[in-house]
Amino acid sequence: MKVYKTQDIRNVAILGHGGCGKTTLVEAMAYAAGVTKRQGKVDDGNTLSDYDKEEIRRKFSISTTVIPIEWEYWKINLLDTPGYMDFVGEVEEALSVADAAIIVVSAKSGVEAGTIKAWNYCEKYSIPRTIFVTNMDDEHADYMGVVNQLRELYGKKIAPFHLPIREDGKFTGAVNVVKMEGRKFTDSGKWEARDIPDDVEPELETCREALLEAVAETSEELMDKYFGGEEFTIDEIIDALRINVNEGSIVPVQCGSGLLGYAIANLITTCVEFLPSPMRDHIKIFGKDPRTDKEYNVDYDSRRPFSAYVFKTIVDPFIGRYSLVKVCSGELKNDSVIYNYAKDTEEKLSKLFVMRGKELIEVPELKAGDIGAIAKLSNTATGDTLSLKSDPLVIDQAEISAPYTYKRYEAKNKGDEDKVSQALSKMMEEDLTLRVFNDAENHQSLLYGIGDQQLDVVVSKLLAKYKVEIVLSKPRIPYRETIRKKVSVREKYKKQSGGHGQYGDVAMEFEPSGDLEKPYVFEERVVGGAVPKNYFPAVEKGIAESVNRGPLAGYPVVGIKATLFDGSYHPVDSSEMAFKTAAKQAFKSAFLQASPILLEPIASLSVYVPDSYTGDIMGDLNKRRGRVLGMNPSDFGRTEIVADIPLAQLYGYSTDLRSMTGGRGDFAYSFSRYEQAPSDVQDKVIAENAKENEN
Incomplete structure (x- = not known):
């Protein structure tokens, strides 16, 4: 693969609802660009994007995959993202490096929850987008229904660039509204010119008028021309639309079929003609010099010192460890010496790659704005910035969703705990929405994720990739125990078994302390030496051990005030252990009498x-x-x-x-x-x- 200049690169995230056809569309684009000789299918498990065994088995995307394609003079890095929201962290990682997006909508299913989320993400990150309505070959496809749904949601921003042509109920072509040309799709997935059929004229007139209004609003000169009744040239229309699309004020809508390859070439052309390169004017990328805290923009300028953002990490026992990076400034070459300020490590690269699915393509260098992969950066994690030691730079980490769904997990086989821990550690490097917490208080290990489906995938991956099994179950809720009233008790621990015996006698008062932040408060007001001072610490130790597991239901105790006010001792048989045991007995007895609550x-x-x-x-x-x-x-x-x-x-x-x-x-x-x-x-x-x- 040749080296591409920044202005000739497009980084495009493929977004949409789960199952809408994103991976099929990416496969069709790769096929149209000549990357593959045969278009793969999700059902057959042979697509470039979904190469992981779990993705093949489940028939949906779990991870973001980069699929670079070359089209004439341009390189398009397609970022195929999961549609199911349990894997939203993968989407957020892709959006942290995307400069544009294609939102895929099924012509059969219409606008779905994932469609709306995709749009909202583009709004959040100020990402220009185009919408591709796929599955037009389905007999229940309703293109204008989708367009009308989109218009209801987003108003005049929605601009259909295509209108479908159907013959005998079959999707056979489309009208290019921009150029006012009819096109008929051929078996090869390409198209040939045809007349515009009469039955699309009403919709065509409406769509055309909306486009011309948008063009007129881009400049006073075009506005005067529009109101003067003059026709715009094709170049004027395309230039004006490009400005609007880049600014996000116009969102093109196109139609086609990923499965049949219809209108795919048109979509790729839209990517290079209308979607921006990383050098888009209205978006700035800022970095901070950690030595001075001075912030400045790097703006994908190849003339500046090198910097790159690590947006994703792959840790796989089969293909190895790779850090996926987007070059933010300067150039990255295969013999570069790179510096990670966060980890204070400097390493020399031996090889530089571009990943296409699981395929590794070695490249000599990457220009600013391009996406590539570096192998074996053991001290580098997702979110780190790579730069030069002479010119260190730190770029803010992308915002990743916090996980709120959690379950208890245990190794299925005893002795596998360390293996499970190591495997989960590697998986957490790949997935920042996956977290592990050791709840020592309740004697459980907790696995956090975005949703149940993600946790189920983790279980399957642990078995398939790391040969360990875990069992998920309902977690133990961290309840607390306390008391509501004041009680006094006396407990004696006495044991004789030959030689020195054991003797400890305590009279204690237990009451609510009023502070639920602390387990207990211990005081003493013993008079006359009934209990020698050297046994006070033993009594407190007995209380400290008792509050770890309450008598009511076995949960930690909070809000207790324990006061030692009397007792007795034996000059020979008394010991610290005896007084600690007596204190434990007193705690249990008093707790159950003092109106205990959960x-x-x-x-x-x-x-x-x-x-x-x-x-x-x-x-x-x-x-x-x-x-x-x-x-x-x-x-x-x-x-x-x-x-x-x-x-x-x-x-x-x-x-x-x-x-x-x-x-x-x-x-x-x-x-x-x-x-x-x-x-x-x-x-x-x-x-x-x-x-x-x-x-």
Whole structure:
């Protein structure tokens, strides 16, 4: 593959709802560009993008894959992203380096939740986009239905560049609205000229007028020409549309079939003619000199010192470790010496690659704005910046969604714990939305992800790639135990077994401390030396060990004040161990007499949904014992519902929320405080704990 200049590169993310045809479209584009001699199919498991065994088995994308294609004088780096929102981290990584996007919509299914999310991401990152309506070969395809849905959502921004032509119910061609030409698709996936049929004239007139209005608004000269009734030239139209598309004020809509390869060449031409190179004027990329904290823009300028952003890491036992980078300034050559300021490491490259799916293509260099891969950077992670030691640079890391779905996990086979830990560590390097937490308090290991489907994929990958198995289960909720009233008890530990015996006698008072942030407060007010001072630490140690596991249901105890006020000792048999044991007995006895209660963790929850779903969400939150505190306007026309809710009620909420909102809802939460659990909840938890202990 030859070296391309920055202005001849296009970095295009392929976005859309899961199953809409993104990978099929990428395969068709690769085939049209001559990358492959035979177009692969998702069902056959032979596409360039979905090469991972899990992707082949499940028949959908799990990771973002880079597929570079060459078209005449240009190179297009296609970033094929997953459509299912459990893998949103992969989409966000792709968008951190994309300069434009193709939003794929199925002509049969229409605008779906993933379509709207894709649009919102483009708005968030100010990414110009075009929309490709695929599956036009389906008998139930409704192109104008999709266009009208898009217009209802996004108004005059939507500009159909194509209108489909159907003959005998079959999709056979399209009208190019920009050039006002009819085209008939041939078996090879290319096209030949044809007349514009009469039945598309009404829609064609409307679409053409919208395009001409958009062109007129780009300059006063064109506006005067438009109102003067003069015709625009094709060059004037294309130049004006290019400006609008680059600014995001116009979003072209085209139609075709990824499966049959129809209109794919037109789509590729749109990428190079209308979508921007990395050198787009209205977007700046900033870096900071860590030595001075001075910020400056690098703007994909090949004349500046080298810098590159690591947007993705691949750690695979079969193909090795690769850092995928986008060159932000300067040039990256295969013998470059690169510096990672965050890790303070400097390494010399031996080889530089471009990845096409799992294929590695060695290249001599990459210009600013291009995407490539570097092997074996062991100290470099996703989000790091590579630069020169003489000119260090740090670029802000991309924002990656936080995971809120979690499950307990255990190694299926004893002795595999270390293998599981090492494998998960490698998977977390690849997927920043995957996290592991060791909950020592509840004796469990927790696996966090975006959703249940992602966690299921993790289980499958661990077995397939790393030959270890884990079992997922419902996590143990971190309840707390405390007391509500004051009690006094006396406990004696006495044991005689020949020789020195054991003797410890304590009289203690237990009451609520009023501070649920601390497990206990220990005080003493012993008079007359009833208990020698040297045994006070042993008594406190007995309390400290007791609060780790409460008598009620086995959860940590908080908010206890323990006061030693009397007792007795034996000059020979008393010991620290005896007084510690007596204190433990006193704790247990007093706790069960002092109106013990269970405290449940309460989370502060924010749910983001379109207005039409707010009633359903609030009703569901009430069923989950949530307390709705208010609603606020949010981004992209959504509403934020703020509520307090027991943490236990959020288990499985990701799946339920998607079901209620058709995938249009998101949520986030954080721990807030502990509150007394209702009696029925307390009884249920105690019963479950007793049953668990029996087993």
